[in-house]
Amino acid sequence: MDEVAAAIMDPVRREILLMLRNGPLSAGQIAGRFSVSRPAVSRHLRVLRESGLVHDELVGRQRFYTLDAGPLTELAEWISRFTRPSGWEHRLDALETEVHRTRRERRTASQESDRVRKDTA
Known part of the structure; x- marks a missing residue:
């Protein structure tokens, strides 16, 4: 849960997760939507991958990323303890x-x- 919380602390990573909500995207498609460098986006993707929030698949020469919202469930349940009546x-x-x-x-x-x-x- 700590890794997931740390991963979503960064606004760029949160934006990446929102982008992947609509389906898989290549690393290039993701990087093209940000003003930060491609290596910086790669680091963000690595953090998301290591936290289990995204999975990657190499297809030819392109790497595609897919959202896995499962790890967010534990965090959401923990947070809900503070918001439940x-x-x-x-x-x-x-x-x-x-x-x-x-x-x-x-x-x-x-x-x-x-x-x-x-x-x-």
């Missing part, structure tokens, strides 16, 4: 639901009694 928030949500249900039932009962009064009048 606490036990109290779940209870408050349940209370709110119950209050709305009770109000709706009372409104429906009131409308039915109004209809009965009109029908008997």
Whole structure:
């Protein structure tokens, strides 16, 4: 998880991951989209490869990179522990639901009694 977190700290690497989200790209295609040098992009790709976020395949003379979002799952689960509602928030949500249900039932009962009064009048 630490390698993945370190790999996505850099904005260039995050941009590469976003680019690969749409499908495999060659190293040249990736490098062509950045103003940094090709060796710098190669280093970024190496970090992503070593963290398991991308896989590469040599096809002829070109190297193609593919996103593997699997390693992000563990990191996302860890982060979600800070963003999930606490036990109290779940209870408050349940209370709110119950209050709305009770109000709706009372409104429906009131409308039915109004209809009965009109029908008997």
